[in-house]
Amino acid sequence: MQLEVTINLQEPLVLPLNYNHIIQSIIYRALSAMPDYSEFLHEYGYGNGSRQYKMFQFSQLNGDYYVDQKHRKIVFRSYVSFEVRSPEPLLINLLAMSFQYQGITFGTMNCRDIHLELYDYTVEETELLIRMKTPLTVYSTDYDTRRTYFYSPEEPEFYQKIEDNFRRKYEAFYGVRPFQPITLTYIGEELPQKLVTRYQGSYINAWYGTYKLSGKRKYLDFLYQTGLGSKNAQGFGMFEIN
Structure with missing residues (x-):
């Protein structure tokens, strides 16, 4: 399944250029709505020998932005969007529910004006x-x-x-x-x-x-x-x- 997230910003969102860990933290925080599942995914994941896989992925951030090279920051002005995918419907639905009711927090900035789109696109080709x-x-x-x-x-x-x-x-x-x-x-x-x-x-x-x-x-x-x-x-x- 796929979840498209668009956040309409009331004020500029300033992030470091290397922001991947921030998006990952937002996802884990949202999944904590179901603590047992969140703990399983964060601490263990789906194991194969010594390797563990979380079974989700997320895109880079898109939106209305500019890059502040001097301070190594990216600044989103009016909106920001990203996508999350997973073969596990529970994960995607938990994210959607949490984002809808709890919003998305970047540091001390809690965003509530959020538009969500759920998809169930499947590949049909070889x-x-x-x-x-x-x-x-x-x-x-x-x-x-x-x-x-x-x-x-x-x-x-x-x-x-x-x-x-x-x-x-x-x-x-x-x-x-x-x-x-x-x-x-x-x-x-x-x-x-x-x-x-x-x-x-x-x-x-x-x-x-x-x-x-x-x-x-x-x-x-x-x-x-x-x-x-x-x-x-x-x-x-x-x-x-x-």
């Missing part, structure tokens, strides 16, 4: 041309040095890591492993735009771009709801269908 709405990231961490390496679309490991992530994530949610692979292919002669951002003290390398995504219909639909690659619940891996 091959998609997609464009990343939020950048795509996959990585590996050396367990001895704890150093993290982020892969780029020019490396074969980039696509294998995305396939591996899909398999683990799908099994964590449904309890069964997918029996066919998904395939992602970059469309373009030059490397896509790279984004280096900071999330709570850690740097993340991620990539935009246009890709071809192939696989069973239900697998592609699952990825549409959950996102491609890693760190979906931190604001990475959301795509739109061209």
Whole structure:
């Protein structure tokens, strides 16, 4: 399911340029309307071995804004909007209920003039041309040095890591492993735009771009709801269908 959120602002909303953790906190705070579910999702998630998946994703903020480069801030003037997706209807409905009745709080600013749109779009194709709405990231961490390496679309490991992530994530949610692979292919002669951002003290390398995504219909639909690659619940891996 998908939830589109539009906030009409009574005063300017000033946020840091790296605001992903703020949106994630807003989502967890809204889910606390059902404490047991919120605690499960925040502390554990859907597990597969040592990995846990939250099974939601969110877009970047859109709206009427300008960037204050001097102070590293983004300022939304009249409205701001974002999208949340999840394969779990409970999560989306809890968010909608909480936003409607409690509003959305940024720091000390509580926003009440909110317009919500719920959708239940499902993918019906086995091959998609997609464009990343939020950048795509996959990585590996050396367990001895704890150093993290982020892969780029020019490396074969980039696509294998995305396939591996899909398999683990799908099994964590449904309890069964997918029996066919998904395939992602970059469309373009030059490397896509790279984004280096900071999330709570850690740097993340991620990539935009246009890709071809192939696989069973239900697998592609699952990825549409959950996102491609890693760190979906931190604001990475959301795509739109061209």
